Amino acid sequence: MILSITSQASIFFMSVALGFFAGFVYDLFRILRRSIKHPDFLTQLEDLTFWLFVSGLIFYFVLNRNSGEVRFYIILGTFLGMGIYFLTLSKPVLAVSMAVIGFFNQVFLALYKMVSFPIKLLLRLLLIPIRAGGARVKKLKKPAKRLLQKPVRYAKIRTRSLARDLKIILKKV
Numbered sequence: 001m002i003l004s005i006t007s008q009a010s011i012f013f014m015s016v017a018l019g020f021f022a023g024f025v026y027d028l029f030r031i032l033r034r035s036i037k038h039p040d041f042l043t044q045l046e047d048l049t050f051w052l053f054v055s056g057l058i059f060y061f062v063l064n065r066n067s068g069e070v071r072f073y074i075i076l077g078t079f080l081g082m083g084i085y086f087l088t089l090s091k092p093v094l095a096v097s098m099a100v101i102g103f104f105n106q107v108f109l110a111l112y113k114m115v116s117f118p119i120k121l122l123l124r125l126l127l128i129p130i131r132a133g134g135a136r137v138k139k140l141k142k143p144a145k146r147l148l149q150k151p152v153r154y155a156k157i158r159t160r161s162l163a164r165d166l167k168i169i170l171k172k173v
Contacts, residue, residue, distance in 0.1 A: 003066075011065050012077045018061055019081020022054045026082075027090055031097045 003011070029046050058078060062070055 008071075008073065011071075012073045014065065015058075015061065015074045015077030016081035016084070018057065019078035019083075020085045021081075022057070022078065023082040023085030023090065024093070025053070026050055027085075027093050027097075030094065031101070034094075034098060035101050 029050055033043060033046070058074075062068060062074060066074065
């Protein structure tokens with residue numbers, strides 16, 4: 001299919017916009033990586049997801065705008081758009097988004113402290129009787145241990161006497 005120069009230029013500028021959009025999407029992944037630390041295999045999985053998404057987007061664009069004919073200027077325009085985005089807007093977008101995320105982290109941390117303080121105070125107050133009871137249990141531990149050891153001693157004495165009786169019986173037989 002033969003396209004006029006104006007339609008080719010239009011497709012080229014749309015592919016530049018597509019590349020610009022792809023760069024922004026990649027920055028969203030980068031923001032996610034910086035805000036939530038995760039292992040390398042998840043990073044690789046995110047990269048694979050990004051490139052599959054961008055490839056599908058480019059395929060749809062080429063199929064829709066250029067009747068499925070892949071032209072060099074479309075690929076060039078896409079990479080040019082990504083390059084322009086990374087050279088111009090990537091750093092400010094990352095800086096602003098990380099500042100916003102940091103602000104919200106501080107707000108949620110403050111809210112968490114405000115909500116958890118009364119709960120922690122209530123738990124500390126409820127633990128006072130439990131700790132006092134624990135101290136009493138420690139005091140009672142020694143006599144209770146002695147009481148529990150008496151049957152063990154008695155069983156040892158009984159076993160010794162039974163063993164002695166068994167020896168006497170065996171000597172008589």
